[in-house]
Amino acid sequence: xxxxxxxxxxxxxxxxxxxxxxxxxxxxxxxxxxxxxxxxxxxxxxxxxxxxxxxxxxxxxxxxxxxxxxxxxxxxxxxxxxxxxxxxxxxxxxxxxxxxxxxxxxxxxxx
Amino acid sequence: xxxxxxxxxxxxxxxxxxxxxxxxxxxxxxxxxxxxxxxxxxxxxxxxxxxxxxxxxxxxxxxxxxxxxxxxxxxxxxxxxxxxxxxxxxxxxxxxxxxxxxxxxxxxxxxxxx
Numbered sequence: 305x306x307x308x309x310x311x312x313x314x315x316x317x318x319x320x321x322x323x324x325x326x327x328x329x330x331x332x333x334x335x336x337x338x339x340x341x342x343x344x345x346x347x348x349x350x351x352x353x354x355x356x357x358x359x360x361x362x363x364x365x366x367x368x369x370x371x372x373x374x375x376x377x378x379x380x381x382x383x384x385x386x387x388x389x390x391x392x393x394x395x396x397x398x399x400x401x402x403x404x405x406x407x408x409x410x411x412x413x414x415x
Numbered sequence: 416x417x418x419x420x421x422x423x424x425x426x427x428x429x430x431x432x433x434x435x436x437x438x439x440x441x442x443x444x445x446x447x448x449x450x451x452x453x454x455x456x457x458x459x460x461x462x463x464x465x466x467x468x469x470x471x472x473x474x475x476x477x478x479x480x481x482x483x484x485x486x487x488x489x490x491x492x493x494x495x496x497x498x499x500x501x502x503x504x505x506x507x508x509x510x511x512x513x514x515x516x517x518x519x520x521x522x523x524x525x526x527x528x529x
Contacts, residue, residue: 308457310457313455334514334515335514335515337517337518345522346505346520346521346522346523347458347505347507347518347520348520349517349518349519352515352517354515392457392458394458396514396515402460402463402473402474402513402514403460403513403514403518404474405450405457405458405459406457407455407456407457408455408457
């Protein structure tokens, strides 16, 4: 079945440093979504990418969807302590109503 | 609006016991989902429903049953709990298919099976 892998699993950064998490799928995706989960909280939707090569920005967050629609990335510029949490990508490929979630990247920010 | 709510928040079971987790949403969403979250494994779909009276299997359905008798409620049952079912369970809902629509998650239920 479809597999979605995320790297790294953990990342410690100093406040102000940049951060990137990468998402790779074993199959071509029709679209990809990104969610953020704060410690002890629940996943919250951030964004959806649909088009090949698409780039979207939300303030300091930049999301990219690969040209082959098999990978995606989330880049955070100048991290802040409020960015702490786990970031998940979730891809949809083939038929059906399911999203397949990656394992997540846990971001820790040292003030 | 409360959004998506889950009860209970925490539960400890002994092996072989049964229980039901309740999910309720007040957004009139058609689609509802049950996920489990284990460390390093992200969220895995257990069962989902595309409307009242319908259910379908997800990625890891074994050992679980579900029912959607009312549009706003989605119940997850464990008939005979096993330690491997120790996890955090999240319910989610979406207006249309979660493949392409935003999923709204509940606060989660932390279940421990001894």
